């Protein structure tokens with residue numbers, strides 16, 4: 001059960017994407033160069049999509065005073081999942097369990113007018129969760145999380161459109177990443193005291209999310225006991241190859257934190273009004289997203305995400321300079337390319353070793369003389385030798401378009 005064929009932990013080790021070490025600590029994975037390349041491409045993608053959708057990016061510190069989490073409600077409702085506070089000069093600071101309070105405080109850093117709304121604040125930032133060591137493993141249960149978070153501060157009238165737009169971003173990202181949602185879930189409160197109490201607020205938020213889901217045409221199911229402590233949410237569930245589900249993306253409507261942090265904007269009437277916060281994560285945590293991508297593609301990432309996009313394969317030592325020239329041209333275009341020279345084995349062995357690389361460019365004596373390369377695609381196709389600059393153009397175009405088709 002633990003070592004399924006496409007288990008991301010096994011592939012992560014084999015492909016040298018990430019690892020853990022008892023000396024660093026359980027649930028604290030590190031990223032090796034190939035894993036870091038995938039993560040970097042993913043983060044750049046998210047920032048690009050968010051910029052185009054009108055989000056502005058910020059940075060906020062990974063620590064905050066305990067008092068801030070008392071105000072937000074995390075301290076009362078979420079303390080068991082938080083790291084213990086650190087005493088510092090008579091104050092207590094904690095590793096943050098979410099980015100929301102920082103963003104709320106940043107929104108109120110000056111007066112806001114209604115024309116600034118919706119104000120879309122995004123951050124790919126770290127947060128920490130005190131998971132018990134017994135449940136840690138790979139990238140799916142970690143104590144340090146890089147969250148793709150954003151908060152839209154808006155009027156009540158704008159909530160529907162903003163939540164629907166966020167759901168649209170999620171669906172588009174899944175298409176670009178080549179992953180599928182297993183289920184859309186409307187997560188509602190359950191029994192027990194872990195939720196903030198204001199029945200009117202919950203009903204309103206729930207009605208808004210229901211409307212967004214109904215208008216989207218998506219099938220969804222309500223799930224009791226899965227809401228955040230401050231409000232209901234839309235959860236996008238993905239399944240691993242063994243069928244185990246987890247939440248990757250969310251959209252939440254929140255009336256609670258704007259109240260707690262006394263957020264306001266000046267309306268057209270000149271009076272102060274309370275904004276609503278829409279929390280949303282397109283790919284959720286980078287760790288969980290990469291774990292899912294590894295399993296969904298069994299390590300054969302779309303070209304734009306692949307750690308190594310092209311491998312240059314000189315047939316003999318004579319063609320090494322021509323192969324290096326191809327690698328240099330790729331690097332110049334921002335592509336990730338590498339040389340696999342004859343010292344690393346026969347041509348057949350080197351091709352097998354590079355089976356997950358989207359483009360394997362073979363350069364024999366004839367190709368070297370004419371500055372050509374003969375590409376072999378990961379899917380087995382062999383389009384025939386072509387001039388090196390043309391090959392680089394084609395690979396760069398596929399990567400830039402984030403197409404899943406290797407040869408257009």
Ligand SMILES: [Zn+2]
Nearest residue numbers: 099100151279
């Ligand atoms: Zn949030």
